Amino acid sequence: MALKNSPDHQHLNLTSASQVEVDKRATTTSTTITTTTITIMQTSEPCSLNFTDPEGNIEILQQPDSGVECNYLVTVYLGYGIEVQVSARGSLLFEDTGGREPSILANESVLMRGLVLRSWSNQISIRFRSDHQPNSGSLLLHYQAFVLSCAFPKEPAGGEVSVTHLHAGGEAFFHCFTGYRLHGPKMLTCRNATTPYWSGKEPRCVASCGGMIKNATYGRIVSPGFPGNYSNNLTCHWVLEAPEGHRLHVHFEKVALAEDDDRLMIKNGNNIDSPPVYDSYEVEYLPNEGVFSTGRYLFIEFTTDGTITSTGAAIRYEAFAKGMCYEPFVKYGNFSSSDSTYSVGAVVEFSCDPGYTLEQGSVVIECVDAQNPQWNETEPACRAVCSGEITDSAGVVLSPNWPEAYDKGQDCIWGIHVEEDKRIMLDIQVLRVGKNDLLTFYDGDDLTANIMGQYSGTKPHFKLYTSMADVTIQFQSDPATNIYGYNNGFVVHFFEVPRNDTCSELPEIANGWKSTSHPDLIHGTVITYQCYPGYELVGSEILMCQWDLTWSGDVPRCEEVMTCQDPGNVEHSRKVITGSRFTVGSTVQYICNKGYTLSGSSLLTCYNRDSNTPKWSERLPKCVRKSDKSDSHTKTHAHTHTEPDISFMYSCILNYFVKLNIPLNRARIMVSTLCITTFALLLFSIYCIELFFLYYVETQGQNLAFLHLFVSCFCRNDHVHSDDEKNVSQI
Numbered sequence: 001m002a003l004k005n006s007p008d009h010q011h012l013n014l015t016s017a018s019q020v021e022v023d024k025r026a027t028t029t030s031t032t033i034t035t036t037t038i039t040i041m042q043t044s045e046p047c048s049l050n051f052t053d054p055e056g057n058i059e060i061l062q063q064p065d066s067g068v069e070c071n072y073l074v075t076v077y078l079g080y081g082i083e084v085q086v087s088a089r090g091s092l093l094f095e096d097t098g099g100r101e102p103s104i105l106a107n108e109s110v111l112m113r114g115l116v117l118r119s120w121s122n123q124i125s126i127r128f129r130s131d132h133q134p135n136s137g138s139l140l141l142h143y144q145a146f147v148l149s150c151a152f153p154k155e156p157a158g159g160e161v162s163v164t165h166l167h168a169g170g171e172a173f174f175h176c177f178t179g180y181r182l183h184g185p186k187m188l189t190c191r192n193a194t195t196p197y198w199s200g201k202e203p204r205c206v207a208s209c210g211g212m213i214k215n216a217t218y219g220r221i222v223s224p225g226f227p228g229n230y231s232n233n234l235t236c237h238w239v240l241e242a243p244e245g246h247r248l249h250v251h252f253e254k255v256a257l258a259e260d261d262d263r264l265m266i267k268n269g270n271n272i273d274s275p276p277v278y279d280s281y282e283v284e285y286l287p288n289e290g291v292f293s294t295g296r297y298l299f300i301e302f303t304t305d306g307t308i309t310s311t312g313a314a315i316r317y318e319a320f321a322k323g324m325c326y327e328p329f330v331k332y333g334n335f336s337s338s339d340s341t342y343s344v345g346a347v348v349e350f351s352c353d354p355g356y357t358l359e360q361g362s363v364v365i366e367c368v369d370a371q372n373p374q375w376n377e378t379e380p381a382c383r384a385v386c387s388g389e390i391t392d393s394a395g396v397v398l399s400p401n402w403p404e405a406y407d408k409g410q411d412c413i414w415g416i417h418v419e420e421d422k423r424i425m426l427d428i429q430v431l432r433v434g435k436n437d438l439l440t441f442y443d444g445d446d447l448t449a450n451i452m453g454q455y456s457g458t459k460p461h462f463k464l465y466t467s468m469a470d471v472t473i474q475f476q477s478d479p480a481t482n483i484y485g486y487n488n489g490f491v492v493h494f495f496e497v498p499r500n501d502t503c504s505e506l507p508e509i510a511n512g513w514k515s516t517s518h519p520d521l522i523h524g525t526v527i528t529y530q531c532y533p534g535y536e537l538v539g540s541e542i543l544m545c546q547w548d549l550t551w552s553g554d555v556p557r558c559e560e561v562m563t564c565q566d567p568g569n570v571e572h573s574r575k576v577i578t579g580s581r582f583t584v585g586s587t588v589q590y591i592c593n594k595g596y597t598l599s600g601s602s603l604l605t606c607y608n609r610d611s612n613t614p615k616w617s618e619r620l621p622k623c624v625r626k627s628d629k630s631d632s633h634t635k636t637h638a639h640t641h642t643e644p645d646i647s648f649m650y651s652c653i654l655n656y657f658v659k660l661n662i663p664l665n666r667a668r669i670m671v672s673t674l675c676i677t678t679f680a681l682l683l684f685s686i687y688c689i690e691l692f693f694l695y696y697v698e699t700q701g702q703n704l705a706f707l708h709l710f711v712s713c714f715c716r717n718d719h720v721h722s723d724d725e726k727n728v729s730q731i
Contacts, residue, residue, distance in 0.1 A: 047128075050075065055144040060128050072126040076145040079168045079192040082124050084143045086115040118146070121194040150190035150198055156182075158205035158222075168192035176205035178219035179238075209236040209302075216240040216248065217319045218327070223302055223312030227403075230262075230304055230312040238300040239270050242319040248293040249318055249326035250278075252286040254404070256311040262304045264313050270297035288360060288378045292326075325367035325375055332356045333382040344370050352382035355396035355491075359383050386412035386475075393418060393496040397473055399433070399489025406489050409479035415445060416471045418496040421505075421520070424471050426464040430491035431455060436478035439490055445470035467501055503545035511535045511558040523547055531558035534613050564606035564614045572596045572623040584608045588616075592623035599624050 047070040051058070054076055074082055117124075128139070149166035159176040170190040176182045184203025190196050207222045221238055223230045242248045255264060257280055267274035276282075277291040277298075302313065320326040325342040328335055332353045339346035346367040352358050361380030368376045384398035397414050400406045418424055426441065433439060435457045442449040443466050452464050452471075473492065502521040508514060512531040518524075525545040531537050539556025546552055564582040569575065572593045579586025588604045600621030608614045 047071070049073070051143075052076070054080075056142075058126070058141040058143065060126075060139040060141070068129070070128040072128070073123065074126070074143055075123045078122055078194060079148055079196060080122050080145040081148045082119045082122070082143055083146050084117045084119075084124065084126075084141055086117075086139070086141060120148070122148075123194065148196050150196045153188060153198060154202045156203060156205040158207070161202075166190060168196050172198065174203050178213055178216075179208060179211075179221040180205040181208045182206075209234060210238050212239045212241070214241045216242050216317060217246075218317070220253075220314065220316050221300060222314045226312050226314055228311070229309040232304055232306045232309060234302065234304040236300075236302040237272070240298045240300070240317055241270070242293070242296045244296070246296065246319040246321050247326075248296070248298050249290055249320060250292075250298065251290045251316040251318075251329045251331075253314040253316055253331050254311065255280060255286055255313045255315075256404075257313070258304075258308040258310045260305055260307055262310070263302070265301045266291055266315075267299040267301070268293055268297075269295075269299055271299060272301065274299050288381070289375075323370070323373060325373045328365065328375070328379050330379055330382055332384075333358070333380075339367075342367055344368065344373050348375075350380050350382075355384055355398040355402070356382035357385045357388070359385070386410055387414060389415045389417070390494075391417050393422075395494055397490075397492040397494065399475065399491075402489050402491065406475075406477055408477050408481060410475065410477045412475045413447075414473040416473070416494055417445065418469050420469050421499060421502075422469055422496045423499050423501075424466040424469070425495045425497045426466070426471065427493040427495070428459070428462050428464070428490065429493060430489070431459045432488045433457065433475075433490060434478055434481075436480070438474075438476045440474045440476075442472040442474070444468050444472060446472060447474065465497070465500060501549075503549050503551055506543065506551065506555055509555065509558055511560075512537070521545055523549075527551075529556050534561055535559060536561045561613050562608075564616055567604055567616055567620055570621060570623055572625075573598075579606075582606050584614050590621055590623075596623040596625055598622075 049072055051072065051074045056074075058072055058074075060070060060072070074084075076082055122145075126141070147167055149168075150170065152166065153161050153163065153172045153174075155161045156174060156176070158180040159174060159182070161172055161174050163172045164170050168190055169192070172188045172190075174182060174184070174186055174188075182203050183206045185200050186203070188202070189199040191199055207224045207226055209224045213219065224234065224236070225231060240248055250266060257264065262280075264278070264280045265276050266278040268277045269275065274297075277293075278287070298317070300315070316329055318327045318329070320342065323343065325344075325346065327342060328337075328348050328350075330350050330352075333351055333356065334353070335348050335350045337346055337348045342348075344367050347364060348366075349364050350358065350361075351363075358380045359382070360378065362377035363380060365375045365377040365379065367373055384400055384402040386400040390397070395416075397416070400410060400412060416424060431439065433456060438454060438456055440454045441452040441464055443452045444450065445468075449468070449470075449472060452466065471494070475490070499520075501523075503525065505521065506514065506527055509529055509531075512529060512535065515528045515530075517526040523545055527543045529537060529539075529541055529543075535558040537556050538559050540553040541556065543555070544552040562584055564584075564586075566582060567588055570590045570592075573590045573596070574593070576589040576591065577586070578588075582588075584606050586606050590598065590602050590604075592598045598621055601618040602621060603618075604620070605617040606614055607617060
């Protein structure tokens with residue numbers, strides 16, 4: 001978007017259609033005309049049209065010829081502006097043309113559906129150029145007039161302003177506080193024009209050189225030119241008259257006179273011959289308690305010579321009734337009171353503005369002595385001090401004596417400390433120091449830390465950010481000269497802010513915990529997540545803080561474990577699994593290969609033990625080679641069974657025998673082998689699967705029948721079975 005300002009126009013606000021905002025300096029209302037006239041323009045010919053209705057629609061179509069430029073001028077009544085809403089995007093330029101020079105409101109780079117533009121005058125121009133680009137095309141606009149207004153007038157220092165309204169015909173009234181006189185018009189009028197304006201320049205409130213102040217209850221008197229320097233050869237007299245039955249008290253805000261014949265005197269009476277209660281010639285320091293009148297009057301005299309000048313004086317006065325204490329005052333601070341009339345027994349507590357420190361006097365004072373009411377302690381003073389340690393999360397650091405001039409030859413150090421996981425944003429709002437003065441910011445808690453910035457002279461508003469939870473500020477003023485005065489120095493606001501060099505804090509997880517490789521979560525920090533027993537981690541166990549300050553993955557979670565671990569394989573065996581993923585209730589059965597015997601339980605069941613991790617019901621078995629069975633309880637006995645013309649070799653383990661039943665039938669041969677315990681012959685401790693086949697061989701005139709038999713048996717947990725292959729050698 002391109003923006004241009006002319007002397008007659010102010011900056012335009014761009015807002016969304018749902019919330020229209022008006023620049024406070026330009027307008028304060030959004031009153032619209034209720035009359036509605038719809039104007040629709042559709043043409044493919046070269047175009048240059050004017051619109052004068054208070055409301056309307058403009059539809060702009062793409063032209064058939066490239067390079068054709070369309071101009072649309074919208075003009076409404078004086079005192080009204082024009083609000084345009086974009087209903088469909090296009091490629092064009094808006095200009096406010098009501099002033100001496102056109103001011104660009106928006107171009108195609110910011111146009112979007114719903115965009116609202118507001119002019120500062122009663123006329124706008126819309127230019128559309130046909131170029132047949134992909135982003136070109138039709139555009140639908142809706143406009144309506146709204147009431148313009150004058151900017152709010154500037155309030156004068158030492159005075160105030162009140163306004164009837166800001167539209168054309170509105171009036172602004174200016175008033176100065178006691179001790180000041182108005183320099184300029186008392187009233188301004190908002191005039192109607194393409195852009196409404198005030199009838200004149202805002203007035204100033206200038207400190208008076210003397211005067212009679214009747215019914216003086218509360219106010220302030222300053223020397224002419226304050227807070228700047230006063231003029232030469234002045235003689236100013238003020239007479240303060242309190243209400244009947246009241247006395248006067250004066251607080252000294254500031255007295256800075258040239259070291260020659262310039263003089264400030266306060267006298268207890270209403271004329272120049274009254275006795276003095278304060279004379280700048282006679283005292284080196286200002287009285288902290290101020291001065292009092294014995295009656296209704298005080299006479300103040302301020303005189304200067306024709307040589308050097310200075311800032312001058314500022315005093316504050318207040319009237320108080322008999323039997324009461326005077327109203328307290330603390331410059332650059334506040335106070336609270338238990339009694340707004342400040343009668344005997346009233347308690348007042350003081351506090352300072354940010355950047356200032358309470359010095360001298362007491363934080364809490366009390367009105368005492370019914371016969372002669374007075375405060376029991378001197379009121380404190382709030383001053384911007386040189387150096388300090390600050391642990392607040394937000395605040396301000398001021399140059400010494402701010403806004404008064406700092407002294408020459410100063411070396412001040414401030415330390416600001418926030419929480420370890422936070423950082424500090426420094427907002428340097430004022431920096432006006434001498435070219436030989438030095439303001440340095442250290443990124444740490446002492447002067448050996450890295451220097452963030454070092455400045456002299458004048459610099460506009462800027463900001464700094466620390467990489468630590470501490471910052472050290474050092475100010476060194478030139479010991480030779482100090483040419484700077486009021487409102488010169490520095491004002492540094494500070495705020496605790498989140499770290500900008502670390503990853504965000506990751507949460508703890510339910511039913512688990514995390515461990516961190518570095519407490520500050522800097523680049524490269526690794527966080528490891530683990531789960532409590534009975535739970536398993538779902539997601540990444542390790543997350544790393546990456547260079548873009550994001551974590552390498554999402555935070556995992558711990559879910560209750562409902563499965564057993566894979567029990568693994570048994571050498572020389574195969575396993576049969578029921579269920580999926582070894583869930584609770586599933587089984588695993590191991591079957592040894594031929595020539596091996598099972599040692600242990602063949603069947604394992606997954607079950608849950610209360611809240612602990614699910615376990616297998618038995619330990620993993622083993623498959624042992626038969627020849628390795630040397631123990632007396634597992635030794636194998638071999639036997640020979642012989643039938644006529646048939647010979648079998650068979651064997652069973654100790655305490656078992658083999659029972660054979662072989663019906664010799666060439667059509668069908670059945671072989672049954674059964675191992676039965678010798679201690680409980682009727683109780684089967686094993687079941688067998690028998691496979692056999694019969695074939696005939698004719699040799700040497702004999703018919704031989706061969707029976708090949710395979711036996712696979714499954715024993716109970718407390719038995720071991722030996723498999724044998726038996727051959728029928730001859731039938």
